[in-house]
Amino acid sequence: MSKALDFLTEALRRLPGVGPKSAQRMAFHLLQYDREGAAELSRALYQAVDTVHHCAKCNTFSDTTVCDLCMDESRDTALLCVVETPADQLMIEQTLTYKGLYFVLMGRLSPLDGIGPKDLHLDKLVTRATDGAVQEVVLATNFTNEGEATAHYISEMLKARGMKVSRLARGVPVGGELEYVDAGTIARAMLDRRST
């Protein structure tokens, strides 16, 4: 009936977890009940693609070359915490127990998905960790199989370069994803972190 509607339904399927029926319902909802929301989402997508880059220091999403947190001079430059995603970083920030800096992998090693060390840009992490200021790297990847394998790989890589490396204590439930763990558990795991 409407080519523009078909185009929108197709485009909505680019979203993760959205199948043909969901896409159809979303398109219907937006056009019938929330055209203002559709226009706002259009602008937000355009702006994000145009504006959001990776922080030159910590690799997280940022609108500026170096993100606010990396620019914050009150943070402890001797500590570098490695996390998988910005959501994980946010969880750790919310515990208020960590005052160091971060490196955000934007993923994890996942051989089944074809994500190896090069895809994760681990060379960027090595450069960052060996800048002379960092004294300890805290590995805070998830306690899933892939997160553990990623922590192990990074640990070996950095220890071979003489770095001190620690891992969050296993207060985080085995198999658990940081994003879904309460702040208190993460806070204790941070305090109990152990060398690897």
Add this chain to the structure above:
Amino acid sequence: MSKALDFLTEALRRLPGVGPKSAQRMAFHLLQYDREGAAELSRALYQAVDTVHHCAKCNTFSDTTVCDLCMDESRDTALLCVVETPADQLMIEQTLTYKGLYFVLMGRLSPLDGIGPKDLHLDKLVTRATDGAVQEVVLATNFTNEGEATAHYISEMLKARGMKVSRLARGVPVGGELEYVDAGTIARAMLDRRST
């Protein structure tokens, strides 16, 4: 970290069925793995809001004043089938058993959601059904409580104006939504439609 990312995450929550965690994951996926998809979705939304209107005759979404189906001179102008949504209309078209025209309500009567006869623009349906060409109105709203109530309301409204009104036969499972019913069942229900 990124205002543009926060803005995008907020905007994604305007989609039906998308909560804060889903929105965060969608934003991450688009920016990390599919910026082209994000740009395409932005364009599709803009174009849809700009282009998609309601067909002046059948009320469905259309890029033109009157939609292609309503313009098709091979259709039987004596039959008018009333459906809730464009998806329902598509299901009926796929049965290849109906050659008449349509009126798409774009919803259903739903007192609990505050959707009454005025919100459904039933006056537009009355005008369409009483154009002189239509001989029979086939009610193909869903066989849910709200769909049945909508069919009953429209039936009384049109019969009071002397129209012949029929309802899809109950080959469609009770409580079933057309969109999820197989084409064969709908085809039989169309052939067995009864007067109301």
